[in-house]
Amino acid sequence: MLTIKNLHASVEGTPILKGINLEIKPGEVHAVMGPNGSGKSTLAQVLVGHEAFEVTEGEILFDGQNLLELEVEERALAGLFLAFQYPVEIPGVSNLQFLRTALNTLRKHHGQDELDAPSFMKLAKEKAKQVDLSPDFLKRGVNEGFSGGEKKRNEIMQMLMMEPRLGILDETDSGLDIDALKTIANGVNTLRADDRSFLVVTHYQRLLNHIVPDVVHVLANGQIIKTGDKQLAMELEEHGYGWLGINEAEAAG
Amino acid sequence: MTLAHKTPLTPLDDAFTPEGGKQLPAPLKSLRDIRSKAITGMALPNRRTENWKYSSRYLKLDPELAPQTQATGDADYRSVEGVYRLVIRNGLVDLESSALPTGDGIDIRRFADLDDVTAQSVARKLDTTLDHGTTQLAALNTARLEDGVLIRLSADTSVDQPVYIQYVTDAGASGSNYPRVMVEAGQGSKMTLVEEYISNGDQPVLVDSVSELLLDDSANITYIRLCMDPANVRHIGATGVKVGANARFDSHCIGFGGDLRRHDLQVRLEGQGGYARLNGIALTQDRQHYDNHTAIDHVVPNCDSDENYRCLAADRSHAIFNGRIHIHPDAQQSHADMNNKNLLLSTNAEIDTKPELEIYADDVTCAHGATVGQLDEGSLFYLTSRGIDRDTAATMLSMAFVHELVGQVPLEDIREAVNTRLTDFIEASFRRAAE
């Protein structure tokens, strides 16, 4: 589904990603762990097409398509979805209007009829409930005044509505209480399917107890330095990154 | 100061001051003649004129614009439900197309139909709400009076439906018109007044309109002004308001740019406990222009004013906001809050914003802020990352910028219509820019 070959990316001339290779097959869940500043969010943002990052080398294939040739919105329509580490607040655009526009754009792209207001409402309420978000949040501005946890739920709710081919979760578990973590993990698990994959960025093994990964990667200083199965996450939880020959301060610098 | 020599004075062409006003009652006809004489050959504002500094270059009063516009076809009056309708076409009251209230307490009359005593009283009050030093072209309106409308509310009258004035301009041929409205709202009366400018035809035309509103004590007037007709219609409009004790004036002025668009809104808080809220939205695109000049005078103590204007300028357009707040020496305990936020949608657009505070009392609070910004890239990215195309995302964010102000428009039908028209306008500008 997703093939990343020798990906190099930089921001304002500073190299951040330094040769990433990654292959995600349909139905797989890959976890990416690694010290602060190692490039995890950068990888996620490069995948969805953030302009601040310049790809200087390498290629990304998504379902055989050259992802780097697609605009941000085209990547979303092709089935990429990023649950942001820091979702922006957009006062004045209601969550409802935003979601409806996004969903109907996607439906149109797939040759489906647009959802009318009542059917959309019904669906939105259903998905909101799935992540324990009160329907009142639909009327508020996008993420406007949402708490950290509410923003994360809102991201997952959007993912539940858009039903992407590849869901990328950037530290969706950070700042969540135990119950919220389970709710969100359950939300993600309902989407798991043979033709849908996930790339889960996290610092904590905890989340991976709920969303069980097929593959775990360690990203350090812009490169994947180790790949293993879920056992690797447990070792990291116990021993930190030191035994892999990196120290966190150095990696962050 | 060499500019003084380099900027030649352009006089108002004599074609703009023809004989006329034959239908008017004597006191009004005589006021017309006085103004006409006074402005004959007057020097038009130029870039040395402070209050026309940014806009005089759009003020091209060519003689072709001088004749009164004439009906050139059927006017397409958009029908509006649940309102009393007053049609003013080419500056003249069209009673046949109007649907006026018949109940007690509200009296709507053409100037031409006023008895001499009333006409005398109107003539004394006309032009008293505006500062003539800054509304030079309001005098042209009085000098071109053919007819006008007097709306009077007697004490404690609450008008059950909005009064909706449709100003129709036939633009099949070049010309101009000079609509005039005077509102006298008696003590404790209440009304929503909507003014909408519409036009048909594509020739250059000029509308020079003046509306004056006198709010007696405890009167409550909501004023909605929609100036959203096509760019070929040039507008110079002035709205003058006097607010009495414990009276309340709320205005919502919403406009699209054009070859020339100027609105002066001047509000005088003349009775203690008076309140004024001035909301405004101006959108410009292409090579359009829009200039909002507002002035709020806190004349007496204990009055509040809140002002919130937002402009969005796309393409190579030019939007201007000038907000003056004048707190007179006696006006202690005044609270004035003025806010002007602007959004540049293109690097070739221009926005000029200027708050002018003159505060002569010491025990007051007066806050003001003006900003010029651009669409937030982070928000654009977020929306597009959900599959929304960039033009639509930019339109959504632009609408978000005026969302709060649109939300405050009190009538649902009008609010929805405004929302749709603003959205279409912005969308069109992004689509064109993308081509």
Ligand SMILES: Nc1ncnc2c1ncn2[C@@H]1O[C@H](COP(=O)(O)OP(=O)(O)OP(=O)(O)O)[C@@H](O)[C@H]1O
């Ligand atoms: N827009 C930017 N401008 C400048 N530097 C940036 C930008 N975005 C990322 N960086 C830098 O790139 C490096 C990698 O950042 P990234 O956000 O990808 O780390 P991360 O692995 O997600 O860290 P964390 O675990 O703290 O979320 C950091 O040093 C960061 O400061």
Ligand SMILES: [Mg+2]
């Ligand atoms: Mg990160």
